[in-house]
Amino acid sequence: MYLEILNSIQLQEQGSVISPKRTKVLLIVLGFALVFAFGLLCTLGILYNNKLGDFESLNEKHIMVSKQLSVHAINSTIMKKEFKDLTARYNTLREWLSFYDAQSCNLSVDGWIACRGKLYLFNSDKLNWSSSRDVCVSKGADLVTITNQTEQDFVTSKVKETHWIGLNDLDTEGHWLWVNNQPLNSLEFWMKRNDEISEPDNWTKVHPDGEDCASLGHPTGNTDFWTDAYCFEEKRFVCEAVAAI
Incomplete structure (x- = not known):
C-alpha cells in the first residue's frame, strides 16, 4: 500500500502537478x-x-x-x-x-499349672470320657473348655498325644456343648481334610453310636486340632478350674 x-506521488510529480485535494x-x-x-x-x-x-x-x-x-x-x-x-x-x-x-503359665502347684486366671491339670492316666470328667469334678474342676486361640495354643503346647477335652454332642447329634452347657461358637479347631470329610465326622463303622466326644488331636497324628472320638475310648485328659484369687 x-x-x-x-x-x-512520484508519477504525478514527474508528469503533472498534483491537486491539493x-x-x-x-x-x-x-x-x-x-x-x-x-x-x-x-x-x-x-x-x-x-x-x-x-x-x-x-x-x-x-x-x-x-x-x-x-x-x-x-x-x-x-x-x-x-x-x-x-x-x-x-x-x-x-x-x-x-x-x-x-513363664507365668509354668508356675505349678501340686501338678496344676496357673495361667491367665485358670488352673490346668494334665493327667497322664488314660480313662474314657465320662470317667475322665468324674476325676476332674472330684478335684473341684471339670474337663477343659477352650474359648480362644491363646488357650488352644497353650493347651496343645503341653500335650504330646491325644487328650480328652470338655466338648460333646451326646444329647443331640451335631449340637456340640461344653461341659458348662455353653454351645460351641464360631471359634473352633476341628481337623480339616482336603479330600475327605473333615472332623467332626461321627464315624460309625467301629460302633453304631458314632463319635460323640471331642479330643485334642488324633491318636496317630498332630495334637493342634480337635477330633471327635468314641466316648468309650481311653485317653489322657485335661482338667480346668478357676484359679483362687
Whole structure:
C-alpha cells in the first residue's frame, strides 16, 4: 500500500502537478495505514508478552510442583522408616510378652499349672470320657473348655498325644456343648481334610453310636486340632478350674 502511494506521488510529480485535494486524500490514507501498522505491532507485542507471561507462570508452577513432590518423597521416606521402627518395637514387645506369658503359665502347684486366671491339670492316666470328667469334678474342676486361640495354643503346647477335652454332642447329634452347657461358637479347631470329610465326622463303622466326644488331636497324628472320638475310648485328659484369687 505504501509503495502504491509513493509511486503515485512520484508519477504525478514527474508528469503533472498534483491537486491539493488529491494530495490531502493520499496523506490521510497514508496516515491511516501507519496507524493500522502501529496498532498491529502493538497487538503482536501484547500477545507476545502474554505468551511469555504464560510460559513463565507455567514454569513457576512446574518448579512449585517439583518442590512439592520432593517434599512428599522426603515425608514418605520418613514415614516408612517410622513404620519400620514401630513394627520392630511391636515385634520386640510381642516376643517379650510371649516370653513373660510362657513363664507365668509354668508356675505349678501340686501338678496344676496357673495361667491367665485358670488352673490346668494334665493327667497322664488314660480313662474314657465320662470317667475322665468324674476325676476332674472330684478335684473341684471339670474337663477343659477352650474359648480362644491363646488357650488352644497353650493347651496343645503341653500335650504330646491325644487328650480328652470338655466338648460333646451326646444329647443331640451335631449340637456340640461344653461341659458348662455353653454351645460351641464360631471359634473352633476341628481337623480339616482336603479330600475327605473333615472332623467332626461321627464315624460309625467301629460302633453304631458314632463319635460323640471331642479330643485334642488324633491318636496317630498332630495334637493342634480337635477330633471327635468314641466316648468309650481311653485317653489322657485335661482338667480346668478357676484359679483362687
